[in-house]
Amino acid sequence: MNKRKNYAVVQEATTTINSATAPKQSLAFLDAVALIVGIVIGAGIFQTPAFVAANAGSGINLLILWLLGGAISLVGALCYAELATTYPDVGGTYYYLKLAFGRSVAFLFAWARMTVIQSGSIVLLAFVFGDYFSALWQLGTYSPSIYAAIAIVLLTGLNILGLYPGKWTQNWLTVAKIVGLLLVVVIGVCSNAPLNPATLPTPSTSTNWGLAMVFVLLSFGGWNEAAYISADIKDGKRNIVRSLVWSIGIITVIYLLINFAYLRGLGLTTMAKSEAVAATLMDQTVGKTGSLFLSVLVAICTLGAINATILTGARSNYALGKDFSLFSFMGGWQQQKETPTQALLIQGVIALSLVFLGTITRNGFETMVEYTAPVFWFFFLLSAISLFILRRRDPHIPRPFRVPLYPWTPLLFCIICGYLLYSSLAYTSIGAIVGILVVGAGIPLWVWNGYRGKKYNLRS
Secondary structure, eight states: OHHHHHHHHHHHHHHHHHHHHOOOOOBOHHHHHHHHHHHHSSSGGGTHHHHHHHHHSSHHHHHHHHHHHHHHHHHHHHHHHHHHHHSOOTTTHHHHHHHHHOHHHHHHHHHHIIIIIHHHHHHHHHHHHHHHHHTTSOOSTTHHHHHHHHHHHHHHHHHHTOHHHHHHHHHHHHHHHHHHHHHHHHHHHTSOOOOOTTSSOOTTSOOOHHHHHHHHHHHHTTGGGGGGGTTTBTTHHHHHHHHHHHHHHHHHHHHHHHHHHHHHHHOHHHHHHOSSHHHHHHHHHTOHHHHHHHHHHHHHHHHHHHHHHHHHHHHHHHHHHHHOGGGGGGOOOBTTTTBOHHHHHHHHHHHHHHHHHHHHHTOHHHHHHHHHHHHHHHHHHHHHHHHHHHHHHOTTSOOSSOOTTTTHHHHHHHHHHHHHHHHHHHSOOHHHHHHHHHHHTHHHHHHHHHHHHHHHHHHO
């Protein structure tokens, strides 16, 4: 009885402390849309269309695949919208997993997100930024790595200054990104290529929709980060759903337009053979000036995605520090700046160490893709399953938004996540093994955290 009473007192005190340090609702609907669009439209749309074209079979199939990618993302977003509106918390997915599966799974997810998922995504984007910015101004042999590190340091510092500098930077980067992409669309559509790519299948391309969808959904990845700002959005019960639906709609339209421009300007065969389809389009239509423009555009796109990923990633690190004594140094929230400073610093240090790893392997982008993909899809699958568990466990809790066609919608999302988990393991190599081993290293840390807690209680 005494133990239960003491536990209740501790819980009440913790709740009081957390309410005093909780984030304010400072993000408006447009801020949330800019953040989600900024995360999703990163570097993928400049690289993956060639892989999709190689497996689409025809121009019509290509456009259908991108439309299907938007539909699948919307299915996942509806599942996340129910979780985020029912359980708004700065920890996002971490909080849902804690409620559904307990502290051990939540701990492993937060550890994986801190060391693999989010930090790896930041570095992946930073390497793309470094590659394209090096085309504008070369800094020697390790130029991409140097630029990657500079981007991480500057944008981490910007977010440490506070939420408002970070969100306004994000808004303007997103606007610049959309304008730039629309210019590419105009250039492609207005080109004089004598091709009609949307008619018959091209013999030089195969039809493998499963593999094509892996690359399509890679380009759509990131909309789930809305869960981490559910406690920051004004009128969250309404704006979370709106921001997810509008963001995915905007992204799908842009992706359809940009791929139509690629088809119009290059044709399916040239798209499939191109190593940098956007650069090929600009070279054939505008020349060297177009290539320089593209380098600036990709740099803007990646900076926007890096900034948004840094902003949301630090919030799950903060949740980890708030709940587990072993990482209590990350549990501080700067109320005046509305940002978790210590969590941002730790995230930045881990990201910089991964830049060093990518530099050693001399294949930074591919290494980070392999490093993050299997771990990401595994926990994404658990997030989808958590919706079923929490529906059953909390049948009477108010749900401002309920996913339509339950249980078929979340079941479809689970199947998609399971397929992509399999694909990410089947098509990756050493990087995936390293990522899984890093996540596994969190298990002894969880045991040690429990031992520390018991030791503290005995002393008390």
